Amino acid sequence: MQDGGAGVTEIKKFGPLPESRCPQCSYKMTGATNCTGSGAPFPGDVSICLNCGQILCFQDDFTLRKVNAAEIADLMSDASQWAVIEKAQRIIYAEGHSHD
Numbered sequence: 247m248q249d250g251g252a253g254v255t256e257i258k259k260f261g262p263l264p265e266s267r268c269p270q271c272s273y274k275m276t277g278a279t280n281c282t283g284s285g286a287p288f289p290g291d292v293s294i295c296l297n298c299g300q301i302l303c304f305q306d307d308f309t310l311r312k313v314n315a316a317e318i319a320d321l322m323s324d325a326s327q328w329a330v331i332e333k334a335q336r337i338i339y340a341e342g343h344s345h346d
């Protein structure tokens with residue numbers, strides 16, 4: 247497999263990720279917790295705010311944005327993936343992270 251090197255993004259395991267704030271609650275996130283065990287995040291991967299449970303998406307620069315309605319519908323269409331998201335949200339809501 248050749249890639250020539252040009253324009254290749256090298257992704258190190260779990261970062262360092264650029265500092266990113268949750269667009270919903272402004273919670274500062276500098277790392278990622280992987281729910282599904284597939285390794286480092288990639289652009290387009292789904293993340294969840296550890297503070298408010300907002301479903302987020304990694305952009306090309308690894309900052310986070312909210313997912314839109316169409317993306318949520320897409321996530322819900324994958325039952326196993328949606329189950330992971332719902333489980334994570336339940337844990338976040340239950341713990342009610344308030345150590346800010």
Ligand SMILES: [Zn+2]
Pocket residue numbers: 268269270271272273295296297298299300
């Ligand atoms: Zn948040």
